[in-house]
Structure formats: C-alpha cells, structure tokens
Amino acid sequence: MKRFSLNQATTKHWPLPDLVAGCVDAGVTGVGLWREDIQAYGVEKSAALVRDAGLTVTSLCRSGFFQQPDWLEENKRALDEAATIGAPALVLVSGGLPEGSRDIDAARAHVGAALGELVPHALAVGVQLAIEALHPMFASDRCVVSTLKQALDLAAPYPAEAVGVVIDTYHLWWDDTVWEQIARAGRENRIACFQAADWVTPLPAGVLLGRGLPGAGCVELRRFREAVDAAGYTGPIEVEVFDETLWSRPGPEVLAEALAGYRDHVA
Amino acid sequence: MKRFSLNQATTKHWPLPDLVAGCVDAGVTGVGLWREDIQAYGVEKSAALVRDAGLTVTSLCRSGFFQQPDWLEENKRALDEAATIGAPALVLVSGGLPEGSRDIDAARAHVGAALGELVPHALAVGVQLAIEALHPMFASDRCVVSTLKQALDLAAPYPAEAVGVVIDTYHLWWDDTVWEQIARAGRENRIACFQAADWVTPLPAGVLLGRGLPGAGCVELRRFREAVDAAGYTGPIEVEVFDETLWSRPGPEVLAEALAGYRDHVA
Numbered sequence: 447m448k449r450f451s452l453n454q455a456t457t458k459h460w461p462l463p464d465l466v467a468g469c470v471d472a473g474v475t476g477v478g479l480w481r482e483d484i485q486a487y488g489v490e491k492s493a494a495l496v497r498d499a500g501l502t503v504t505s506l507c508r509s510g511f512f513q514q515p516d517w518l519e520e521n522k523r524a525l526d527e528a529a530t531i532g533a534p535a536l537v538l539v540s541g542g543l544p545e546g547s548r549d550i551d552a553a554r555a556h557v558g559a560a561l562g563e564l565v566p567h568a569l570a571v572g573v574q575l576a577i578e579a580l581h582p583m584f585a586s587d588r589c590v591v592s593t594l595k596q597a598l599d600l601a602a603p604y605p606a607e608a609v610g611v612v613i614d615t616y617h618l619w620w621d622d623t624v625w626e627q628i629a630r631a632g633r634e635n636r637i638a639c640f641q642a643a644d645w646v647t648p649l650p651a652g653v654l655l656g657r658g659l660p661g662a663g664c665v666e667l668r669r670f671r672e673a674v675d676a677a678g679y680t681g682p683i684e685v686e687v688f689d690e691t692l693w694s695r696p697g698p699e700v701l702a703e704a705l706a707g708y709r710d711h712v713a
Numbered sequence: 714m715k716r717f718s719l720n721q722a723t724t725k726h727w728p729l730p731d732l733v734a735g736c737v738d739a740g741v742t743g744v745g746l747w748r749e750d751i752q753a754y755g756v757e758k759s760a761a762l763v764r765d766a767g768l769t770v771t772s773l774c775r776s777g778f779f780q781q782p783d784w785l786e787e788n789k790r791a792l793d794e795a796a797t798i799g800a801p802a803l804v805l806v807s808g809g810l811p812e813g814s815r816d817i818d819a820a821r822a823h824v825g826a827a828l829g830e831l832v833p834h835a836l837a838v839g840v841q842l843a844i845e846a847l848h849p850m851f852a853s854d855r856c857v858v859s860t861l862k863q864a865l866d867l868a869a870p871y872p873a874e875a876v877g878v879v880i881d882t883y884h885l886w887w888d889d890t891v892w893e894q895i896a897r898a899g900r901e902n903r904i905a906c907f908q909a910a911d912w913v914t915p916l917p918a919g920v921l922l923g924r925g926l927p928g929a930g931c932v933e934l935r936r937f938r939e940a941v942d943a944a945g946y947t948g949p950i951e952v953e954v955f956d957e958t959l960w961s962r963p964g965p966e967v968l969a970e971a972l973a974g975y976r977d978h979v980a
Contacts, residue, residue, distance in 0.1 A: 548931045554889070583850040585887035586931045587914045592887050620852035620859050622821070647854045651918040664815045664853045 450708050451476030451504040452701060453641065453686035454483055456659075460697030462487045466499045468698050472705065476504045478641075478684045481524060484531055493531045503533045504682040505576065505612075505639045510538035510589075512560040513553065517541075521560075522567050529571040535638040536568075537576050537612055542587040553590040558600045565608045576638035577601055578612035581620075583653055594618055594627040601636055610638030613674060614686070616657055619645055619665040625673055632677020640674050641686045642667055642712050650690075657687045659700075660707035667711045683712060717975050718743030718771040719968060720908065720953035721750055723926075727964030729754045733766045735965050739972065743771045745908075745951045748791060751798055760798045770800045771949040772843065772879075772906045777805035777856075779827040780820065784808075788827075789834050796838040802905040803835075804843050804879055809854040820857040825867045832875045843905035844868055845879035848887075850920055861885055861894040868903055877905030880941060881953070883924055886912055886932040892940055899944025907941050908953045909934055909979050917957075924954045926967075927974035934978045950979060 452474055457465060462483055469477060477496060484492035484506075496503055509524035511517060521538075528536040540557045543550060561575060568575050577597040580589035591597050594611065601609040611631055618624045631637050644663030650656045660667050671683065685704045692700050719741055724732060729750055736744060744763065751759040751773075763770055776791035778784060788805075795803040807824045810817060828842060835842050844864040847856035858864050861878065868876040878898055885891045898904050911930030917923045927934050938950065952971045959967050 543931055548933050550887070550931075550933070551889070581849065582887040583848065583916065583920070586912055592889075596889065620817070620849040622818070622859075622863065645853055648919045649850065649916070652915045653850070653920060664810055664817075666815050666817070 447473070447705070447709065447713065448475065449681070449683045450474060450705065451478055451682040451684040452704065453478035453507070453684040454480045455507065456685055456687045456692065456704060457697040457700050458693045462492060463495060465697060466495055466501060468701055469501060470499050472701055474701070475500070476502045476682045478505045478507060478686065479503055479531060479533065480507045481509070481527060484527065489527050489530050497532065503531050504684055505535045505537050506531055506533035507537040508539055509536055511541040512557050513541040513544045517560060518563060521564050525564070525567050525571050525573050528573040533573065535574045535576040535610060537578055537639060539578055539580060540589045540591045542585065542590060550585070550590055554596065557591060558603070561600060561604060561609055565604050568608045574610045574638045575608060576610050576612045578614060579617055581617040593621055594624055594631065598627060598631055598634065598636060606635040610636040612639040612641060613637060613670070614641040614643065615665050615667055615670045616643035616645060628673045628677050632674070632679060637674060637677065637679040637681070639684065640679060640681065641684045642670070642708070643685070643687045655688050655690045657689050659687050659692070659703055660685060661711040662707070671712050683708070714740070714972070714976065714980065715742065716948070716950045717741060717972065718745055718949040718951040719971065720745035720774070720951040721747050722774065723952055723954045723959065723971055724964040724967050725960045729759060730762060732964060733762055733768060735968055736768060737766050739968055741968070742767070743769045743949045745772045745774060745953065746770055746798060746800065747774045748776070748794060751794065756794050756797050764799065770798050771951055772802045772804050773798055773800035774804040775806055776803055778808040779824050780808040780811045784827060785830060788831050792831070792834050792838050792840050795840040800840065802841045802843040802877060804845055804906060806845055806847060807856045807858045809852065809857060817852070817857055821863065824858060825870070828867060828871060828876055832871050835875045841877045841905045842875060843877050843879045845881060846884055848884040860888055861891055861898065865894060865898055865901065865903060873902040877903040879906040879908060880904060880937070881908040881910065882932050882934055882937045883910040883912060895940045895944050899941070899946060904941060904944065904946040904948070906951065907946060907948065908951045909937070909975070910952070910954045922955050922957045924956050926954055926959070926970055927952060928978040929974070938979050950975070
C-alpha cells in the first residue's frame, strides 16, 4: 500500500486540513493536489501543512490549456506552485481546439511548441512537465492529446527531466497500442505520474464526472500496474476519480473505498 | 451531389414511403437503410418501394453485436436482408465487452473469428461485411473496435469482397493515424461505406445522440472526403447523424439541411 496516493479530485469537497489528517489516520503517505485548492488555502500554507504531516506530494494538477491567451505566464506560475508545494510533476491538460477552429493538427503542433517554451523554467525550478493524454471524447474541448503515443511524441524533443507523461487508466484503457507505448515511456524515462480510475457506463451528460473507483468498471487496472512496473516505474500510484456521487460523500469513507479498490484491483 | 446518400438514422421518424418520396423530390438517389425499419415495413415490400422509386440502397445498418448468444444466426439473417434490399454492404457494430468481462483483447479476437464464420455466407449472398470502428467512448458497451487500424487488421485475413470497413468521420476524426489508415483501406480495397457526421460538444448523457449535421461541429469533413477520394473510393457518401433534436423535426427540412451541409462542408 505504500505506493498509494490520494488525488484530491477524488474527494473534491474534503477541506485540505481534513484530507491531510484523514490520510495520516489511514496510513496514506502520498497526495496529489490541485492548484485551485492549494491557492484557496494558500500555497505556502498548504506546503507547510502537508510537510508537517509527513505526506509526500506526488503531483500537482493541473495546468496546460495552451489555447488560452495567457498560457505562458499561467504555466510558469503553475510550475512555481509545484516547486513550492514540493510536487515532482505538474500535470498538463493541453486544452482543446481554439474557438472556431477545426485544425487539430495545428492545435497539437502548438502544444509541442508551448512545451519547448516552458522547458527552461521547468528545469530551473526542478519540476517535470507531465503531459496527460485524455480520452478522445475530450479531443475537441479539453485536450487535443488523445493517446500515449501522441504524448510521448510531443515530449520526445525535450529532456526527460523536463517533460514526462501521465499514464491514466481511465483515458487509455481502450487503446490496444497502449502496452507498447507504456514500455516505450519506461525506456525513455518519461513516466511522471500513474493514475488509476475505472471506466463506467452509461456516461453522464458532459462526460467529465462519470468515472469509477478501482473495481467499479471494466478497466484491466492490474494489467496497467504490471505494465508500468515492467517499464521500470517504481513511483506512486494515484487514485484519481471524478464522480459527483463520490463528491457528495464523507471524505474518510471515500478514501477507505479507494484504498480497498486499490488493494483488490491495482496493487 | 450525386454521391450524397441519406442514411435513414438521420430522419429516424420519417416513415419509409415518405422518406423515399422526399428523396426523389429532393433529387437524392441513394439511401442507407436500417434493419428495424425495413423489417417493420416488410423487407420485400421495402425493396420494391425503393427500387420502384429508382433509389439505390447504399448500405444496410446494422448487425454485429458478436457478444450476443445468437450472433451467428442473427448476422446471417442480416446478410439475407441486405441481399434482398439490394445493399452492397452490411454495417457491423461489433458489440462491447461481454457482461462482467474486462478482457477487451479477447472480445476483439472474437470479432475476428466471428467474421471468419460469416465470410462464406457473405460471399454466397454477395454482400460485403463492413466493420465499423466506433469512437473509443463506446468501447465497453457498444463496440470494442475503436480505430480504423483495428478494423482493417480484423478484415485482413479475409477477401475484400467479403469483408470491408466503414469510414465514419464522427468516430475517427480525433485519430491522427486515420489518414494513413484511409490510404491503406484504399490500397487493400476495403472501403465499403463512407459516412459523414460532425462532432458537437457538450455530449449528452449516454453520448449516443449528440452528433451534428455536416458543418455543425469541428470535424475536417472535406479533408476526410478528399482522403477517401485519394484512396480511390468513388462510392456514395452517407450523411448519418444521430440527434434527438433532428428527429423531432420534419423529414424534408432535415434532408434539406443535410444536403446543404454536405455541399458546403463535404463535397
């Protein structure tokens, strides 16, 4: 269980001090945090809170959104926050097509160029940029990076300590090329973050908030964990589930279920 | 405009005789029909209706669903219906994971084996089996075939006159490997059917009925048409849109919009 990390999105309405105390109570040593939450609590104050509790921050979610006019300053600021909070990686969701555009090739090329502009700052603050491929159902409005291969191709021009990838089971499970790409990600030293969530249907309207805790759906989660292990990854495993039903429930209860699902279906 | 074909799903509640008359009035010469509709009207009677109106049936939708216990008999029956209605191709949606299963590799392998069992009957009745890759968001519950490459790999062991593929812009637009796979589909003589629909967000609950007429969304539809043309395809182009708002509107109106969208964004 020592690789388990609770991503804050799973227990979205659990106040940060309670979440930190709840993790300590449950013997959880890692947390994945979100910018909006540490900003609300205070970034320095959040850093002290988790540090004093002996927790490790496994990633900071989330920046990217490279079609926004202020993407450069915003991503630099996010890198600074990641450094302050002690996160080794900053998760990047690339953003969708620019308003009114149909040119997905251009949008993807822009992501590659934007990464290049951020590399010096990432190296300077010692935080790895972690490109996340989102499920293709998000390609138009959230993330034009849809496969692990695309993420790795975008990372390829840059040093691995500056640019890595996120492997999220929810987004990648359907892709039969994902196994060879996980092996490649390991060879190229790009695995910045490994996140587990399960695929559940029917999808809700808007499709963002329909994920399941490990074991609730049809993803071969253990196969993913074994594949990242075989690729040489020894880092934390975040459980990150976006689900409104979970959000309405007490944090400790959801954490206990996340731990049980992790033990039975991932570890 | 002579390649345009109206897929019946676009105007789902337009009764078949009215749809046929409406197509003739609009100068449309091709229709893609659905099994449930021609069964309800009578398959022989439907065949006579479209033949007497001078229309060409461009495809019959839809069979497949290989995880059902009766898949073999059901698909043979569907091939017979396609032959009766004069459809050159029978569109196959493979079905999702078997109840309770997480083994997507096995489900995909079963589709390949099932195609092999259907090939003799397809050759006997002179109807091409047309495997359709559906968007990955349908991988668990509707179709484990998620990319054009997978569809072509599944078709590869069998003669092209027996097994082809459907190229549907709605399902494939996000995939940056689709262009090389369209070229391959042409080289291998596998393009059985080309369908156009647009991608619109936000997706509705269940995600099935959220498509748009050509031009309503972000798909590079003309790029697809040019790619299938460059691959040597000279056949019909079906507009197939599943959308509840369209279904609530008069057939002639929707057909006129489909024609305008086709002209402006596909042709």
